[in-house]
Amino acid sequence: MLLEITLKMVLLFGLFDSTVEDCKPPASFENGFMKYLDSNDSKKVMYECNPGFTIRGSRVQTCVSNRWSGKSPVCKPKTCGNPGEILNGWANYTSNEFGSKVTFHCEMGFILIGKNYRLCEASGWSGQVPTCEPVKCADLDPIENGKTPIPFYGEFWQLGMVARYSCDADYVLVGPQNIECTASGNWSDAPPKCKDIECKPPIQPKNSEILSGFGFVLKYQESIIYQCKHGFGMIGSSVIECAENSRFEPDPPICKLTGCYQPKRVYHASIMKERPVYAREEIITYSCNRGYQLHGRNKIICLGNDEFDYEPPSCWKVYCKIQVDFKNGKISPMKSQYVLGELLTFSCNDGYQLEGENESKCVQENTLEPLPPICKKVNPDLMSIQNLLMHIISLSRNILQDKNRSIQLEYQLLNIEESMLSKNEEIHQRMELFINKTRWMSPS
Incomplete structure (x- = not known):
């Protein structure tokens, strides 16, 4: 009686049937479960698989002569077969067994509609195969004072299509001229606007020069380029641009003295390449006027911030x-x-x-x-000889001078004669012309 009670308690803990006296409990059974069956002549165990698994081997084992008959079965996952084909896309999976997952992807230019995955369940693949439809971008709203682009082909904007905007005369485009339909189905940028934008140039910064951008009025995105005068450094941007708010951005720069103003005057001296302002490290070279001598250094260097390394020299009369x-x-x-x-x-x-x-x-x-x-x-x-020679030289010089005067006079007479001959020839030609004309006009 005590033995029967003990066996029944063991059966309650799932070790083996209370009637099984001779066989040890069966081996563990993965992905399934087992239950004991009582009979008059034998002891039996029945195996069952969890949902999604199929049993392979004998479903029932019997305890005979202290041993379980046959080999224990196993539970293999079910297969779901082909997860389905997707047009203009592809499926990505490594297994079609129970519990596996397949993900779907679309080719460039297409967007996936529906769930992008399916699961292999006990009843087969879950859900439906999604579809890949061409990427479309929303139609563009019309813009004022400009032309709104339309698709070059087809009825809608597709991936990679570029919308190009243009403005009417006297209006300028503010924003991107071209926007593109992207793979997400959105436009690459917001559409531009057409505006009438003019900017009046600001007051020119002190100690600056304008390199480009001259005019009373400048249009949108036209710029003014500044540079500082010699000896001045720039604080800010050298380029300012006419912005959408009809103002120049950023503000004009400031030209601050980085070199030196002209040093104090040195009397009776001159400066090589004199200028009102000198750059940093520029050398100033002095030289005294005739009759004056330099005392001090003839060269001084601009250290910057209106300071020199030495005082200017002085020029003393000598x-x-x-x-x-x-x-x-x-x-x-x-x-x-x-x-x-x-x-x-x-x-x-x-x-x-x-x-x-x-x-x-x-x-x-x-x-x-x-x-x-x-x-x-x-x-x-020797003095007499020298005087004689000097007299001869003087006479020779006078003779040469007289000869030169005679030659010059002859040239002048020849020029006068040639001029008179030329005038006589002209008079003869006019007289002949007059005579011929008179003959032609007289009656025959």
Whole structure:
């Protein structure tokens, strides 16, 4: 009695039938379940599969001589077959067994209508095969003061089609000229507008120059290009454009001094390539006027922000205070002192000859270069010969000058004669013409 109660308790926990005394519980059964059957002569177990699975092997096993008869069955997934064909698209799946999934895709230019997947269920593939229809974009609303595009072919806008807008005269297109029908069925951009847009140029920034964009009125998207004058740097954009609101955007730039204004004036000096404003790191070179000497640096550099590395130089007047001991001759001009660069000309009295250069220059304070010459007495005989030669040279020069005058006079007479001959010829031609005309007009 106690044994029977124990066996019944084991049966309640699903191990095996209370009547099964000799056989161990069957092996585990995946994707299904089993139940025990009582009979008078044998002990039996029946197997069943879960929904979506099909049993393979004997459905029933019997306990005989402490062993279960036959091989335990297995539950294999059901198959759903072909998930269906989709026109202008394709299906993507790896299995058609129970629990698998197939996804559908459309080719470029088509959009999927319906669910993009099906599941393999116990009763077969779920749902319906979707369809791929051509991508369409909505019709375009008409725009004012312009032309609204229509499809080049067909009755609707398809993927890849481009709508091109244009405006009536005196109106400008604000926005994209071309918009495209995309794969999502939406337009690539919002349609443009046709507007009458004009911008009056703003006040020209101080210390700037206009490179392009001259005019009293500019149209939409026309631009003004600025540049700053020499020595000024730009803050802001060099290009401003006439915007949709009939104003230039962005605001005009500012030209701020980055170099240096002209340094303080240096008297009696000149500047190489003088200008009112110098750029950063630009070199200013000074030179003193004639008669003045430079004190300080002849070159200063603009450091920027109106600062120089050194102060400008100064030019001091230079004198040559020289007591020249020049005997038997003359100095021209004769002064007590000379300025820098001034020339002194030397000449000797009659009977004396100059030895050395006949000119000297004041090159620096109290210095002449070359040194003044001397007047050396000449031998009287040699002097007579020299005077004779000078007289001959003077006569020859006078003769040549007279000859030149005679030649020039002859040329003038020849020109007058040729002119008179030309005028006489002209008079003869006119007289002949008059005579011939008189003969033609007289009665025969």
